[in-house]
Amino acid sequence: MTALQAFLKAQKEIWLRRGIVGFLYVFNVLMAAILTLPIGGRLDRLANKELANHLIDGFAVDYVIEYFQKYGDSFQAIIAMLIGVGLFYVLTNTFLAGGILGVLSREKRFRLRPFLHESANLFGRFVRLLFLSLVVLILLYFVFRLAVLSPLKNLADSANPDVRFQLQLLSILLVLLLIGFWNMLFDYAKIAIHSRDIGSVFVGFFSSMRFALRHPLQTIGLYFLNYLIVAALFVLYLVLENQFSNTTAVSTYGLLAVQQLFILSRLWMKTSFFASQQVFYFDRHPEEAIQLAWE
Amino acid sequence: MLGYLRLGCALMAVCAPLAVAQAQTTIFREPLSPRLANYHIRVTLNDTNKTIQGQLRLTWTNPSDDVIPDLRFHLYYNAFSNAKSTFIRENMGSAPWAPDNGWGWMDIRRIAVRGRDVTDSLRFIAPDDGNADDRTVAQVMLPQPVQPRETLEVDIEFFAKIPRNHVRTGWWGEDFFFMAQWFPKIGVYEPPGMRFVPKDAPRGQWNCHQFHANTEFYADFGVYDVEITLPQKYVVATTGIIEREVEHADGSKTVVAHAEDVHDFAWLADASVLDYSDAWENPKTGQRVAIRLLLQPGHDIAKDNYFESAKATLAYFDEWLGPYAYPYPLLTIVDPQPGSGAGGMEYPTLITGMMVYPAAVLTRERLRMVETVTIHELGHQYWYGMVANNEFEEAFLDEGFNTYSENRIGDDLYGRVGSLIDFWGFRASLESVRRMGYVTGEGQRDARVADPTFAALNGSNFAYNKWSLALKTLEHYLGRETFDRIMRIYFQRWRFRHPSRNDFIAVANEVARQDLNWFFDSVLLGDGVIDYGIARVRSAPVSLFERGPDTTQASGADSLEASAVDSLSASDTLTAVSDTAKADTEATDTAVAEKPKLYYHDIVIRRIGEVAFPVEVLIRFEDGTEKRKRWDGRSRLHRFTFTYPSRLDRVVIDPDYKVPLDVNWLNNSWTRPNEQFKRKYRWKWFFWMQSILALLATIS
Ligand SMILES: [Zn+2]
Numbered sequence: 001m002t003a004l005q006a007f008l009k010a011q012k013e014i015w016l017r018r019g020i021v022g023f024l025y026v027f028n029v030l031m032a033a034i035l036t037l038p039i040g041g042r043l044d045r046l047a048n049k050e051l052a053n054h055l056i057d058g059f060a061v062d063y064v065i066e067y068f069q070k071y072g073d074s075f076q077a078i079i080a081m082l083i084g085v086g087l088f089y090v091l092t093n094t095f096l097a098g099g100i101l102g103v104l105s106r107e108k109r110f111r112l113r114p115f116l117h118e119s120a121n122l123f124g125r126f127v128r129l130l131f132l133s134l135v136v137l138i139l140l141y142f143v144f145r146l147a148v149l150s151p152l153k154n155l156a157d158s159a160n161p162d163v164r165f166q167l168q169l170l171s172i173l174l175v176l177l178l179i180g181f182w183n184m185l186f187d188y189a190k191i192a193i194h195s196r197d198i199g200s201v202f203v204g205f206f207s208s209m210r211f212a213l214r215h216p217l218q219t220i221g222l223y224f225l226n227y228l229i230v231a232a233l234f235v236l237y238l239v240l241e242n243q244f245s246n247t248t249a250v251s252t253y254g255l256l257a258v259q260q261l262f263i264l265s266r267l268w269m270k271t272s273f274f275a276s277q278q279v280f281y282f283d284r285h286p287e288e289a290i291q292l293a294w295e
Numbered sequence: 296m297l298g299y300l301r302l303g304c305a306l307m308a309v310c311a312p313l314a315v316a317q318a319q320t321t322i323f324r325e326p327l328s329p330r331l332a333n334y335h336i337r338v339t340l341n342d343t344n345k346t347i348q349g350q351l352r353l354t355w356t357n358p359s360d361d362v363i364p365d366l367r368f369h370l371y372y373n374a375f376s377n378a379k380s381t382f383i384r385e386n387m388g389s390a391p392w393a394p395d396n397g398w399g400w401m402d403i404r405r406i407a408v409r410g411r412d413v414t415d416s417l418r419f420i421a422p423d424d425g426n427a428d429d430r431t432v433a434q435v436m437l438p439q440p441v442q443p444r445e446t447l448e449v450d451i452e453f454f455a456k457i458p459r460n461h462v463r464t465g466w467w468g469e470d471f472f473f474m475a476q477w478f479p480k481i482g483v484y485e486p487p488g489m490r491f492v493p494k495d496a497p498r499g500q501w502n503c504h505q506f507h508a509n510t511e512f513y514a515d516f517g518v519y520d521v522e523i524t525l526p527q528k529y530v531v532a533t534t535g536i537i538e539r540e541v542e543h544a545d546g547s548k549t550v551v552a553h554a555e556d557v558h559d560f561a562w563l564a565d566a567s568v569l570d571y572s573d574a575w576e577n578p579k580t581g582q583r584v585a586i587r588l589l590l591q592p593g594h595d596i597a598k599d600n601y602f603e604s605a606k607a608t609l610a611y612f613d614e615w616l617g618p619y620a621y622p623y624p625l626l627t628i629v630d631p632q633p634g635s636g637a638g639g640m641e642y643p644t645l646i647t648g649m650m651v652y653p654a655a656v657l658t659r660e661r662l663r664m665v666e667t668v669t670i671h672e673l674g675h676q677y678w679y680g681m682v683a684n685n686e687f688e689e690a691f692l693d694e695g696f697n698t699y700s701e702n703r704i705g706d707d708l709y710g711r712v713g714s715l716i717d718f719w720g721f722r723a724s725l726e727s728v729r730r731m732g733y734v735t736g737e738g739q740r741d742a743r744v745a746d747p748t749f750a751a752l753n754g755s756n757f758a759y760n761k762w763s764l765a766l767k768t769l770e771h772y773l774g775r776e777t778f779d780r781i782m783r784i785y786f787q788r789w790r791f792r793h794p795s796r797n798d799f800i801a802v803a804n805e806v807a808r809q810d811l812n813w814f815f816d817s818v819l820l821g822d823g824v825i826d827y828g829i830a831r832v833r834s835a836p837v838s839l840f841e842r843g844p845d846t847t848q849a850s851g852a853d854s855l856e857a858s859a860v861d862s863l864s865a866s867d868t869l870t871a872v873s874d875t876a877k878a879d880t881e882a883t884d885t886a887v888a889e890k891p892k893l894y895y896h897d898i899v900i901r902r903i904g905e906v907a908f909p910v911e912v913l914i915r916f917e918d919g920t921e922k923r924k925r926w927d928g929r930s931r932l933h934r935f936t937f938t939y940p941s942r943l944d945r946v947v948i949d950p951d952y953k954v955p956l957d958v959n960w961l962n963n964s965w966t967r968p969n970e971q972f973k974r975k976y977r978w979k980w981f982f983w984m985q986s987i988l989a990l991l992a993t994i995s
Contacts, residue, residue, distance in 0.1 A: 032984035039980050043973045050947055050964035052972035069735040070961060082987070089988045093995035130995060163593075183993065252974050259982040266989050 001283040003222035003276075010276035014268065017103050019110025024096065024267040031089050038078055042071075094130050098122030100274050101194045105282070118194075125193055129201045133186045136205075137179075144178050184223040185212055187273060191281050195288045215284065222280055226273050230266065237262045320538055320553050327556040327622060328516030328791035331356045332481050340525040340564060345457045345466050351478055353449040354517075359486030359499045363441040366408070366449065367420075367503035368433045369514075371476035374506040375458040375465075376400035379428035381421070385508030399458025399465060400430075403479060407450045408437055423505045431506040433479070451479050460636045463647065467635035470528070470566035475559070475642055476512070483515050483685075483793070490685065490795040504687040509755070511679075511686035511693070514558040516791055521560055523550045529564040532589050532627045534645045556622075556791065557643035558683055563629050567592055575606040575626075580618045584609055590630045597650045597665045601628055604666035604708070608673045611704050615779065616786045621676060628669065639668050641675030648672065661718040667705055667725060674700040681790035689796055694755075695762025702726040702763060726767065730955050733760035739958065740822045764955040765818045768825075768908070771953035772814075773807055781806045818956065823905030827948045828962030830901035830932060834943045837893040896937040898946050902928055904958065913950035916941040917967075923950075943967070 001009075014021065046052055051067065068075070102118025103110055152171050188208035189201070198204045212219045237258070244255040282288060338349035357363055374382035375398055406414050416436040421429045441447060455477060458465040464475040482503025488494040490502075502513065519535060527548045531537065535554020542548045554560060571588040588601050605628060612620045627645040631637035638649035649668040674697040678684075684692035705714035705725040713722035723731075733739060736756040770778040785794075785802040800815050817823055900912060907929045914922040918941040926933050945966035949957060957963065 028985055028988055031988055032981055035984040036977065036981045039977060040973075043976055044968070047968040047970070047973050048966050049961060050945070050966060051961060052969040053966065056969065056972050056975065067961060070959065082984075086988065086991050090991050090995045093992040097995060126995075133994070249971065249974060252971070252978060256978050256982070259978075259985070263982075263985050263989060270989070270992065 001280065003218050003225055003280065006222055006280035006283065007225055007272070007276045010272055010279045013104055013279065014271050014275050017107065017110040019112075020100055020103055020115070020271055021264065021268050023110070023112075023115070024093075024270065025264055027089075027092065027096075028263060028267065031085055035078075035082060035085055038081065042074070090130075091127070094126045095119045095123045097126055097190055097274065098194060100271060101191060101278060104271075104275050104278055105195065122190075122194060125199070125201055125204070126190060129186060129189055129193070129204065132201050132205060133182070133189075136185075137182050140178065140182055144175075148174060180223060180227055181220065184219060184277070185209060187223075187277050188212055188219070188281065191274070191278050195278075195281070195285070211281065211284070218280065219277075222276055223273070226269060226276060229272075230269050233262065233265050233269070320536070322536070322553070322555040322624060323622070329356075329358065330517045330556065331358055331515040332558075333517040333519070334478070334560070335520045336478055336560075337522045338478070338524070340472065340523065342470065342472070342526060342529075342564075345472075347455050347457060347474075347477060349453050349455075349478060351451040351453065353451065353481060354446060355449060355481055356446040357441045357444055358484060358515075360443040361484075361486065361498045362443065363437075363484065365434050365436050365501075366441075367482040367501045368403075368435075369476070369480045369482060369503060369506070369512075370401045370403070370431055370433055371464075371480070371506050372399045372401040372455050372458060373430040375461060376430060377428065379426070380431065380506070381424055381426045381429040382431070382506045382508055384426070397459025397461065397465070399456050399461075401453060401455040401479065403433065403451055403453050405450075405452040406435060408435070409439070409447055410450075411438060413437065421505055422501075422503065423507070426505070429505050432482075432503050449481075453479055463637050463640040467632055467637070470564075471632045471635055472529075472564040473561070473629070473631060473635065473637040473647070474563070475561040475640070476506075478560075480514055480559075483513055490793065491797075502685065502687075507687070509690075511690065512559065513683075513685040513687050513793075516556050516558045516683070519552070519554040519557065519560045521552045521554075521562070523552070523562060523564075524548070525550070525564055528566045530566070530568050530570055530589065531562060531564050532587065532629055532645065533562040534560045534627075534643045535623075536625050554644065557680070559643050561642035561645050563589060563631075563645075565589065565632070568630075569595075571598060571602075573602045573606075575609045577610065577613055577618070580613075582613075582619055584621060584623070585625045587625060587627045588630065589628070591632055591650075594630055594650050597630070597648075600663075600665040601630065601648055601669055604669040605673055607708050608670045608704055611707065612674070612677055612700075616677060616783050620786070626673070626676075639672060641672045641679055643680050644676070646672035646675070662716050663705075663709060663714070666709070667701065667715055670704050670708075671697060671701040674704070677786065677790075682786060683791065683793055684795065685793065690755075691758040691762040692794070692796060692799065694758040695766065698729060698759045698763035699766040702729065702767070726764070726955065729760045729763050732756060733764055733956075734958050736760060740824060761956070762819075768818075768954050768956045769803075769811075769814065771951075772909070777807055817906045821906065824958045825906045825908050825954060825956045826902075826904035826958050826962075827910055827928065827954075828901050828903050828959065829946060829948065829965045830899040832896075832898050832943065832946055832965045834894050834896040837895045837938060893938055893940050894942055896935075896939060896943055898935045898937075900926070900933050900935075900946075900948055902931055902933075903962075906956075908954060908956070910949050910954060911951070913945070913947040915944045915946075917944045 046067075096115075096119055098121060099115040099117075099119035102121075103115050106118070107114055149171055152167055152174075155167060185205070185208050188211050189204040192198060192207045192211065193201065193204035196207075198207070240258050241255065244251045244258075333354040335352045335354075336349055337351075338347050340347050355366075374380045377383070377398075403414070403417060405412065406417060413435050417433055419430045420432050420434045421427065422432060457472065457474070457477070460467045460471075460473065464473060464477065466472050482501050484499055485492045485502050486499035487496040489499070492499055504510065504513070521533065523531060523533075524543075524547055525531070527542060527546055531540075531550045533550070533552040533554070534557055535552050538551045538553050540548055540550050552560075552562070568589045569592055571590060573586045573588070575584045575586060576582070586602060586605055588598065590598055590601070605626060609621055609626070623644045625644060629637070629645065629647045630650055631647050633651070637647050640647045646669070648665060650665050675693065677700070678696045679686065679693045682692070682696075686693055702714075702725040708714070711724060714724040714726075715728055716723040733756060739756065739761070773781075781803050784806055785799055788802065789798055796815075796819065800812070803811050803815075818825075896914075898912075898914065907927070909925060909927050912924045912926060912935070914924065914935065914937070916939055920939075920941065922937075924935060945964065947966075948963040949960075952960075
């Protein structure tokens with residue numbers, strides 16, 4: 001099975017269990033709504049100033065900075081709230097990752113009970129895996145900086161400006177690739193822990209390393225296929241956003257519809273990362289895919 | 296004054312071509328300046344050791360009737376000679392400088408006056424702070440004092456270690472040298488009556504400050520003949536014009552440069568730079584200014600941006616300050632090596648631009664870095680270069696005037712709204728960025744001018760931001776025509792003469808034919824700010840209102856600051872102006888027929904800042920009728936009342952943004968709540984939150 005085949009098969013699998021995406025979306029909306037509530041009062045206080053008229057047809061940088069200078073302190077509470085809700089959101093998503101993998105591999109349709117059951121089952125291990133992944137990311141970054149980024153920077157410093165610019169872009173690209181690779185390793189770790197019910201996150205992590213290194217082209221190809229589609233969606237969104245003048249109610253709600261489609265598609269892609277990599281993993285380890293007997 | 300200028304300039308068209316073969320070029324037939332300090336310098340660059348060795352003959356004229364016992368010189372490079380110099384000490388507070396092997400210094404090996412060796416009498420002085428470790432000012436006592444109006448010759452042999460590029464002078468990388476403040480430079484002797492030396496003072500004084508962390512320069516005008524010997528691989532650009540280059544058998548060459556009526560001389564030696572030329576021509580006067588651009592390889596995409604913005608700026612000043620405002624035959628623009636720190640600086644007839652990779656490539660035409668820096672540095676030619684005030688003491692006379700000019704030219708060339716940034720809906724004009732700096736920056740309330748600039752740590756907020764906004768405010772107050780007449784007369788009367796702020800104020804009062812001292816006293820010398828705000832807006836149907844004002848908050852009327860007003864009005868007396876009868880009869884009459892319901896409007900505005908400045912207040916009703924009221928802004932509170940058959944739509948103080956010095960524009964307006972705004976930003980925020988959360992979740 002090639003990366004592309006795995007990806008396509010995964011899309012079908014998600015469609016059959018689209019409730020997963022629906023659940024993620026509802027949760028995203030709820031959390032974002034909580035973060036939006038305290039803004040209302042501030043907007044009310046600004047709405048009867050001329051600033052409001054300026055902000056309608058563009059982002060007037062000078063006014064906004066002035067606003068934050070004068071009233072920025074009151075945003076500290078919102079930022080604290082954002083950090084709190086963000087942390088809760090990350091943990092909850094870590095919790096739901098087990099459910100996503102479980103429903104995709106064991107259920108024909110999305111059902112809430114097994115979804116949450118599987119989530120709870122794996123939560124402890126996945127949280128530990130999250131911490132491990134952060135430690136690994138820091139280590140990986142330092143090694144990467146020493147081995148790749150610093151030599152590249154030295155090269156750039158002595159190069160002519162044209163080449164320097166390209167080298168700078170290259171190093172940004174390489175960091176993005178590194179983050180992608182890291183993220184991929186821990187996706188497979190989750191998949192392995194889930195399918196083989198491994199108790200130790202270290203064992204899970206090393207078995208995922210082994211798996212990724214055994215099929216480097218296919219795993220990386222599959223990951224970045226998903227990655228590219230996310231990037232394409234983002235660009236598409238920016239293009240669409242530019243079409244809305246945002247000065248009338250119709251355009252505000254029109255844009256909102258586009259935004260919600262964008263968020264939905266991002267959450268779909270989040271599921272697609274898990275689904276396609278799990279499909280690919282089971283293709284290479286069919287013995288672990290016994291749960292898919294119904295297929 | 297214009298007469299001799301025209302004559303000189305007519306000649307320039309002939310002189311403009313570079314590398315003239317004659318030994319002695321004359322740029323101006325008649326001197327434009329007093330030419331008190333004239334230099335003939337021979338200098339050799341050792342690019343491996345990063346040193347220069349030079350011989351200098353200074354021909355200096357005593358401008359006063361004083362007998363002067365000593366001479367004073369700036370040795371700017373010594374600011375980088377050790378960590379105890381005043382420059383480094385002052386810098387440590389904000390930005391520590393780790394010079395590594397980048398130290399620089401300057402040694403006077405021999406100095407002779409009128410042919411007599413006076414090297415032994417040379418000593419370092421620290422007139423500003425008494426710092427015994429500072430060696431940026433040298434004094435020599437003369438065996439025979441300088442006689443009144445005497446012209447004498449000073450011969451100096453000097454040797455200098457070039458610092459690694461810092462404050463826009465020095466070496467960078469292997470083969471880049473930007474040379475400024477690289478030779479011993481005589482201070483300015485100020486006779487009685489000049490700048491702040493009283494007319495009746497018994498004698499004048501040396502003005503020769505140490506090099507400080509926050510200062511630029513001050514020097515007399517003169518003629519420079521400079522011969523630079525260096526390896527042939529270097530492309531050289533200089534202040535003035537390059538007369539010729541002579542190649543030697545040992546692989547070196549000598550570049551001979553000549554400049555007239557300038558007060559400094561800078562040069563560039565860069566082995567990899569590209570050399571382009573173009574010219575600006577004024578069809579009206581026939582003037583032609585050659586423009587030479589030294590561009591880094593790979594910066595070609597910015598070439599036209601440099602040339603076009605320079606030409607537009609030359610044209611603008613010519614139109615604004617008078618024909619031949621830029622009298623020199625050549626303008627040199629240096630695009631320095633990135634990282635060299637040499638970008639964005641002005642020297643006579645030579646400026647350095649700035650191109651930032653990769654931002655410049657990604658944001659071309661949207662973030663006008665190259666253009667606006669070029670406009671700014673070129674603008675300095677008129678203020679720093681020709682009006683040439685003392686930058687140590689009154690930096691604002693240069694930077695403030697120049698920033699005002701830059702903002703104005705930017706508006707003119709690229710539009711009022713997004714002259715600096717116009718990027719994905721983010722728009723900012725040059726002026727708005729300055730205003731942002733002023734409003735949010737430190738030192739907003741400091742009376743900068745009371746202290747010399749070099750003592751001021753946050754002086755830049757005053758010099759660049761506040762003063763450019765103050766000039767804009769004054770322009771709006773007087774009208775552009777009068778204001779431009781002031782600027783033109785100030786420029787033409789004071790160029791090549793080192794004016795002080797008092798000279799500008801005198802021109803302003805004279806040309807505007809009014810006493811503007813109240814403005815300068817409060818904005819220039821005072822530490823107060825301008826801030827006006829809406830204190831209270833109430834409107835209600837007349838019938839309702841008559842039952843008593845406290846129960847009659849009109850729907851949507853702002854009560855945000857009402858309590859403040861109520862407490863204030865207990866002690867302060869409202870300047871009540873009832874406009875009901877006189878101003879609104881007309882409008883009332885027409886509207887009454889169809890809409891008999893009358894509204895009573897009660898508007899109170901407040902002076903929050905200490906500085907009083909006249910402001911306009913726009914009052915708009917829902918039927919579209921607008922009223923504009925002027926208020927002298929003196930009292931603490933001011934009240935407008937109206938009876939009018941339509942509800943209020945908005946009240947805006949300074950609706951045309953004529954007072955950019957107002958430190959808070961947020962409190963300047965009251966409008967009917969904008970529902971679209973709330974809707975737009977509520978959903979925008981919601982989406983931002985959704986996106987941030989979705990992004991965070993990628994790690995889980
Ligand atoms: Zn400047």
